[in-house]
Amino acid sequence: MIKIGSLQLENWLIMAPMAGITNLPFRLMVKRMGAGLVSTELISAVGLSLNNKRSLIYLRSLPEEKPLAVQIFGTEPQTMAIAARIVIESGADLVDINMGCPVKKVSKTGAGSGLLRDLKNLEKVVSAVRQACDVPLTVKIRTGWSPDKPVACEVARIVEDCGADAITLHARFVTQKYSGRADWDMIGRVKSKVKIPVIGNGDVREPLHAIEMKAQTGCDGVMVGRAAIANPWIFRQVLQLDKGFPIETPDxxxxxxxxxxxxxxxxxxxxxxxxxxxxxxxxxxxxxxxxxxxxxxxxxxxxxxxxxxxxxxxxxxxxxxxxxx
Ligand SMILES: Cc1cc2nc3c(=O)[nH]c(=O)nc-3n(C[C@H](O)[C@H](O)[C@H](O)COP(=O)(O)O)c2cc1C
Structure with a gap:
């Protein structure tokens, strides 16, 4: 069980936000398969603040998928605060700030993973969103920009001090994008530095990996990304494994x-x-x-x-x- 701020989740398994994948139908599918929390893909704070039609479509939701996390990205603190209010008004149960997107178009503006290179602005963004936000607030980071500068522990403490309710670590550097191994030790290190719940992410490719990540790192929740694309039933399988039941694969x-x-x-x-x-x-x-x-x-x-x-x-x-x- 994991509690994020005032939000008690049904279990410790979380569907990763994924652009082009985690639309409403996909979220409903994984929710039915046992995910404890689902999330929209990253949505531009600028787009939301300008009432951009495409950005607003991402906010479509149904009661069955709740609780719903809505992920926003941006670099300007006040715009991020405005975006947070918009998504809460549209029904978000949790606001998540993206600090991991490696796409150049995003990071070169200082948004997404770009925030990991400017910790002063990162702090301002989290504080501004926290002030605007009366629902649980989480932040999704990576280990750092590049292997010469891991910042995950420092960032975890900053976001905790700013009042975030949980932190997710995708344990890869931005320069790795999605390849190379995720460094689960870093998840354990972040866990030892903060009191807020820590959600581990990276390289859960089969059900057993989720159990192993939790046991090895002490993290409170596990986020599953690519493995759930072809296997939305991975959540059900992890829960079966966790209870000591045999794993069922759909016939x-x-x-x-x-x-x-x-x-x-x-x-x-x-x-x-x-x-x-x-x-x-x-x-x-x-x-x-x-x-x-x-x-x-x-x-x-x-x-x-x-x-x-x-x-x-x-x-x-x-x-x-x-x-x-
Ligand atoms: C196609 C694709 C789209 C993604 N979109 C997002 C996104 O919108 N927001 C985000 O925080 N992470 C995004 N990610 C990263 C995932 O949330 C996750 O951190 C990453 O895939 C590592 O987890 P995994 O090893 O379980 O796949 C994306 C990843 C992929 C492969």
Whole structure:
């Protein structure tokens, strides 16, 4: 169990914010699979403050996914404070500040991971958002900009002093982007420096890794990113493992039902045609590792509406069922 400020989560597993992935339908899927907290992708504070339509679309939510964390990024303290108020008014249960995005377009303005190179402004940003924010506030950082300057422990203390309610560490340097190993020792070090809850992140690739990260680092929560893209059921599996139960992997019937649920949620979110096209990429993920998937992959490119989706899916799953019998 993990409590972030006044927010008691159902469990210690958190879905990582991921641009282009953690839209409302995906968040609902992982929530149903047991994630204790879901988050939007990073949203521009400038965009929000200017009422930018695209930024506001990211705020669409449904009661079923709650509690919802909304992640904002920016560099100017007052704009960040305004953005925090906007997302709270739209229903955010928690505001998260992005201090890890390695994309140049973001970091060169001093936002995202750029804040890790300007700790004075980082402090101003957290203080301003804290003042504007009457819901729990978290900050998501990386170990530092580059290996010659790890700043995670220093930053953790700064954000705690500014009143943040928890800190997430993606234990890689910005220069590593998403490659190389995450340094879990650094998560343990940050945990030893602050009293607020620490959420560990990086390299949880299978269910056991989440249990191991928690045991090795003493962190309060574990955030799962890429592993949940193809495996939204990883949350259920970690919880099963944690309780000493055997891990269940969805069988063909459940996998097909999950795919159709995802499609139905996407159709509600973006309309059936766009949803069918989006399913092409999503199907690749849901069928990763299944037999003869390369043949299916070719078929996937023909999906253009719900009829073609269902017929291609049914044909492939009937083929898989025959292989199993
Ligand atoms: C496609 C993609 C998009 C991401 N978008 C965000 C984002 O919007 N905000 C954020 O804080 N981190 C973002 N991240 C980083 C993840 O939240 C996470 O920190 C990282 O993937 C490490 O966790 P993992 O090893 O479990 O994947 C993104 C990562 C990927 C691969």
């Amino acid at each position: 063909l019937t459940e996998r097909r039902a999950l795919i159709m649920s995802h499609f139905s949620l996407l159709s509600d979110f973006m309309g059936e045609h766009k949803a069918a096209l989006s399913m092409r990429g999503i199907l690749l993920r849901y069928t990763k590792g299944l037999a003869h998937s390369s043949r299916f992959r070719e078929e996937i490119t023909k999906i253009k509406d719900s009829e073609s989706l269902i017929s291609i899916l049914d044909e492939y799953f009937a083929f898989l069922a025959r292989l199993e019998s």
